[in-house]
Amino acid sequence: MAETVLSVKGLQKAIGKKPIIHDITFDVFAGEVFGFLGPNGAGKTTTIRMLVGLAKADGGDIRIGGISLQEQFPQAIAQVGCIVENPELYKFLTGRENLEQFARMSGGITPERIEEIVRFVDLERAIDDKVKTYSLGMRQRLGIAQALLHRPKILILDEPTNGLDPAGIRELRQFIRKLAEEEGLAVFISSHLLSEIEMMCDRVAIISQGKVISVGLVKELMEQFADQVDWTIPSSHIQKAEEILRTLQAVTDVWVVSEECLKSRMDIEKVSEANQALVNGGIPVMGIATKTVTLEDLFLTLTGGGGSHGAEHSGARTK
Amino acid sequence: MEQSIVGLVQNETIKLLRRRRFLVVVLILAILIPIFTYAQYRSVVTAQERMGTTDWRPLLTQQIVDMQNRLASSRLPEEWRDLIKVRIAQQQYYLDHDINPMAPGGPTFARGFMDQAISMFLPMIIVVLAVDLVSSEFSEGTVKLLLTRPVRRWKVLTSKYITLLLFTSLTVLTTLILAYLLSGVVFGYSGWDLPILTGFEVSGGELETSGAFMLPQWQFLLMQYGLGWFVCLVVATVTLMVSVLVRSAAAGMGIMMAALISGTILTQMASSWESSKYLFVVNLQLTDYLNGTLPPIKGMTLPFSLTVLSVWAIAALIIAYATFIRRDVTS
Numbered sequence: 182m183a184e185t186v187l188s189v190k191g192l193q194k195a196i197g198k199k200p201i202i203h204d205i206t207f208d209v210f211a212g213e214v215f216g217f218l219g220p221n222g223a224g225k226t227t228t229i230r231m232l233v234g235l236a237k238a239d240g241g242d243i244r245i246g247g248i249s250l251q252e253q254f255p256q257a258i259a260q261v262g263c264i265v266e267n268p269e270l271y272k273f274l275t276g277r278e279n280l281e282q283f284a285r286m287s288g289g290i291t292p293e294r295i296e297e298i299v300r301f302v303d304l305e306r307a308i309d310d311k312v313k314t315y316s317l318g319m320r321q322r323l324g325i326a327q328a329l330l331h332r333p334k335i336l337i338l339d340e341p342t343n344g345l346d347p348a349g350i351r352e353l354r355q356f357i358r359k360l361a362e363e364e365g366l367a368v369f370i371s372s373h374l375l376s377e378i379e380m381m382c383d384r385v386a387i388i389s390q391g392k393v394i395s396v397g398l399v400k401e402l403m404e405q406f407a408d409q410v411d412w413t414i415p416s417s418h419i420q421k422a423e424e425i426l427r428t429l430q431a432v433t434d435v436w437v438v439s440e441e442c443l444k445s446r447m448d449i450e451k452v453s454e455a456n457q458a459l460v461n462g463g464i465p466v467m468g469i470a471t472k473t474v475t476l477e478d479l480f481l482t483l484t485g486g487g488g489s490h491g492a493e494h495s496g497a498r499t500k
Numbered sequence: 501m502e503q504s505i506v507g508l509v510q511n512e513t514i515k516l517l518r519r520r521r522f523l524v525v526v527l528i529l530a531i532l533i534p535i536f537t538y539a540q541y542r543s544v545v546t547a548q549e550r551m552g553t554t555d556w557r558p559l560l561t562q563q564i565v566d567m568q569n570r571l572a573s574s575r576l577p578e579e580w581r582d583l584i585k586v587r588i589a590q591q592q593y594y595l596d597h598d599i600n601p602m603a604p605g606g607p608t609f610a611r612g613f614m615d616q617a618i619s620m621f622l623p624m625i626i627v628v629l630a631v632d633l634v635s636s637e638f639s640e641g642t643v644k645l646l647l648t649r650p651v652r653r654w655k656v657l658t659s660k661y662i663t664l665l666l667f668t669s670l671t672v673l674t675t676l677i678l679a680y681l682l683s684g685v686v687f688g689y690s691g692w693d694l695p696i697l698t699g700f701e702v703s704g705g706e707l708e709t710s711g712a713f714m715l716p717q718w719q720f721l722l723m724q725y726g727l728g729w730f731v732c733l734v735v736a737t738v739t740l741m742v743s744v745l746v747r748s749a750a751a752g753m754g755i756m757m758a759a760l761i762s763g764t765i766l767t768q769m770a771s772s773w774e775s776s777k778y779l780f781v782v783n784l785q786l787t788d789y790l791n792g793t794l795p796p797i798k799g800m801t802l803p804f805s806l807t808v809l810s811v812w813a814i815a816a817l818i819i820a821y822a823t824f825i826r827r828d829v830t831s
Contacts, residue, residue, distance in 0.1 A: 233648045236828035255650035263648055269641030273518050282514070285507035286649035327645065 183210040185247075186260075186335045186367040187232070192241035194227055194391075202227055202391040205241070209335065209369055214361045216382035216399070217371040224391040225371040226266070229339050232369075233263045246334055259287065262333035264341065268324020272313040276304060276323050279312060280330060287331040294330065302326045318349050325356075335367040336360065342377060354381050387483060394483050410452055412443040412459075413468035419443060425462045429455055441467075449473065508651065508659030509666075516633075516663060525625050525671055529678050532621075536613060537683040544604060556600045564591050590792055605691030606684030607717050611724060613679045615791065618728050619784040620764055623735040625671060627756040630664050630739035632749035634824070639747055643829055653825045661740060661817075668736040672729045676721070696720040698790050720790065727786040734780065734809045735760075741816035744824050760784075767796035774799065780812035 187209040194202040202224045209215040219225050230236040232243060234254055243250040243257075250257040270279045277295065284290035299308050302322040307315065312323065321341075328336055341357075342350045358381070360366045372378050378385050379399060386396045395402070414422045422443055426435045431451035438444050447455065449471050459466050516522060547559055567584050570576060576584075594600075614622075634657070637643040646656055680689070695714040715723075739756055746752045763781025766773075776782055777797040783805040788795065795801070 230829065233644075235644060235647055236830070237826075255652060258648060259650035261648065265644045265648075267641065269644060271515065271518075271642055272640075274514070278514070278518075282511050283645065283649065285511050286646075286651055288507075288650070 183212050185209070186211050186245065187369065188242075188244040188247075189228075189232070190242045190244075192228065192231060192243065193239045194224075194231060194236065195239055196227075200391070202231075205388065205391070205393050207386045207393060207396050209367045211334065211367050212361055212365045213383040214357060214368045214370065214381055216378035216385035217369060217388065218375065218378050218385050219371075219373065219388040221373050223373075223388050225373070225388065226339060228388075229263075229265060229337060229371055232337060233261060233265060234258050235265065259331065260334040261337060262328030262331065262335070263337040263339075264324045264328055265337075265339045267343075268320050268327075270312050270320065270323060270327070273311065275311050276308040276315070276326075279323065280327060283327050283330055290331060298326045298330050301329070317344055321345065321349070321353075329360075333366070335369060337369045339371050340373070341370060342372070342374070350377075357381055389483075408447065408449040409472045410445050410447055410449070410455070411438075411468075411470040411472065412445065412466060413441055413470075414443055414459075414464060414466060416440040418464045421462065422459055422464045422466075425458055425464065426455060429458060431455065505655065505659055505662070508655065509662050512659050512663035513666070516629075516667060519632075519636075521629050522667055522670070525629055526674060526678075528625060528628075529675055530682070533613070533678050533682045536616075537609065537686050540604075540609060540612070540683070541686050557595065560591055560595050560600075564588055564595070567591075587793075600694075604687040605694070606680040606687060606689045607691040607721060608694065609683035609687055610676055610679040611696075611717065611721055613675070613683075614721075614724050614728050615787050617675070618731055618787050619767075620760060622672070622675065622728060622732055623760050623784065624757070626668055626732045626735045627739050627753065627760075629667055629671065630736050631743055631752040631756060633660050633664060633740060634743040635747050635749055635752055638829075639749070647829060654821060657744075657821060657824045661737075664736050664740060665733060668732045669729060672725060672732055675728075676725050692716070692718040698723075698792070724787050724790060727790070730806070730809070731784050731786055734813045735784075737813040737820075738780065738816045741820040744820045773797075777804075778808060780809055783808045 185208050189208070190206050192202055192205040193200065205224075205228055207215075217225055217228070227236065231238045232250075234250060238251065245257040246260045248257040248260075270276075271282065274282070277299070280295050280298070284295060299305055302325055304319065304322055304326065307319060312320065315323065328338075338357075341353060345353060357368050357370070361368050361383075370378070370381060382399050384397065385399050385402070386393050388394065412422065412426075419437060419441070423435050423437060426432050426443070426445050429447075429451075432445050432447040432455065434446040436444055445455070452469060452471060456466060456469060567588050571581060571584055571588075632639075637646055647653060694717040696717050698715050698720060699713045735756075738759075739752070742752045742755050746755065759781050763779065763784060766776050766779065766782050767785065774797055777800050782796065783800070785796075786802065786805055789802040789805070
């Protein structure tokens with residue numbers, strides 16, 4: 182198993198007398214992209230602020246590379262690179278001067294390292310311009326440069342795709358995958374967008390109202406909530422239809438929903454084959470509806486905010 | 501792992517200079533000092549025209565007569581009466597010992613300038629320098645970068661404080677240099693050795709001239725700018741606290757301006773409210789102790805004022821550090 186880079190245990194936080202984070206626990210390993218998923222107001226940003234030392238936890242333990250953040254702040258935080266909300270930089274300084282500021286604070290960073298990171302985020306041409314002349318995308322890249330400058334073990338990003346255009350999001354996604362897979366970095370990403378987590382992350386912690394309600398592999402969660410097909414079949418044939426579907430390899434589960442409706446969990450690309458099998462078996466199929474289950478449905482199910490097996494979400498799936 | 505404070509001070513210095521705070525301060529001084537020089541020049545010329553002579557003795561005699569006339573007026577309040585009596589005694593001493601207290605020249609102007617600037621003008625300039633030192637990091641969000649580095653919070657604030665003290669000192673020095681150089685264009689650059697009378701003591705509203713002695717003007721200036729420097733350090737420290745507590749630069753500026761102005765108002769009317777002498781803004785006019793001017797409130801002495809200012813500065817520092825180290829950063 183890969184090294185545990187970030188370990189959070191029993192994290193608690195109250196603002197005033199109102200507890201807003203209760204008992205958040207999870208681990209993040211080297212080389213993985215870890216999603217931190219929850220609706221706005223679930224406590225994502227508050228948790229991140231505690232992870233990077235901007236806010237103090239009322240209880241619980243945060244360890245980075247095995248070092249307690251609360252007890253040995255400088256040693257622990259030296260392994261963290263982060264962008265909390267927007268990348269705020271000194272607008273009246275140039276990009277290079279900004280990086281030099283952080284280099285002096287982190288220590289042990291050579292001018293060559295600054296050159297290297299500037300090339301890495303592709304900002305060579307603008308690095309000696311003042312940051313106030315930068316576009317949002319350029320600021321984002323400079324923000325990533327400052328976060329990676331001191332070679333952290335973990336990169337913490339709070340809603341990184343906020344304000345980016347689709348091309349920018351795609352670019353960021355590839356960039357993050359590259360960091361995790363090639364550089365072995367742990368990447369921690371918070372988001373309220375389920376599709377984003379689904380596309381970028383290996384594992385995910387889902388939080389709601391200051392509690393972690395589920396932690397697991399994104400793939401496993403997706404399998405558990407695989408695509409569904411609704412079959413409308415006359416009640417006289419429904420028994421037989423169920424038997425036929427059960428014999429098919431592509432179908433993982435079948436159950437009768439109502440007198441004329443049958444549900445199967447299966448690979449959606451195999452729908453026509455399944456239909457063929459039913460027709461060959463003499464079943465008059467009256468209707469087929471496919472449903473793609475996304476993390477969105479999963480989320481609604483887990484938080485009890487929606488129907489039993491998610492919202493109707495036919496057709497288009499962004500991938 | 502622990503970073504040296506020198507690098508952090510370098511960071512803060514770069515930010516302060518690139519924010520053009522010090523440039524603004526120097527520009528304010530460079531524009532206002534010539535204006536004051538011209539005003540001083542006009543008042544000398546007008547006085548000479550009125551007297552019909554360039555001799556200072558009749559001028560001083562006339563001032564003493566003016567003040568004696570004011571004393572004769574029955575509408576004059578009692579506390580003013582004491583003050584004017586003291587002034588007359590002092591002027592008479594200058595006349596008797598053949599010392600021209602208004603002898604123009606760059607050093608004399610610099611002395612007069614510090615007398616006028618110590619309680620309002622210089623503190624205001626220091627406020628310009630210090631008021632957004634911490635609050636701008638919060639309002640611009642850059643504090644998130646500052647506090648997520650391997651540096652403890654007290655060290656971050658200390659680097660800011662050291663930088664502030666450096667630039668405060670530099671501002672006082674610049675004031676002396678600019679006041680001397682710019683006024684010298686009109687008044688000439690001589691007068692460093694001019695004897696200045698000091699060592700007055702005030703006891704029970706009476707000016708004790710027994711302890712008075714002469715000091716070459718350069719020594720007097722050194723003492724005076726030393727006191728001015730101390731006042732500026734205290735104002736800088738209090739402003740740092742305000743900058744930690746208040747997030748908007750405009751609000752911080754308003755608070756400090758209100759404090760300084762109320763200090764000036766209080767010194768003029770607080771003689772009957774004795775405990776106001778424990779406010780730091782009432783104790784800023786330290787140079788008066790050198791000049792032998794009666795303090796605004798009975799019982800105030802130079803050691804007393806220095807103590808009050810020090811206590812305020814230390815309290816401000818404690819509050820600033822405690823708040824900065826403990827506070828959660830929220831958006």
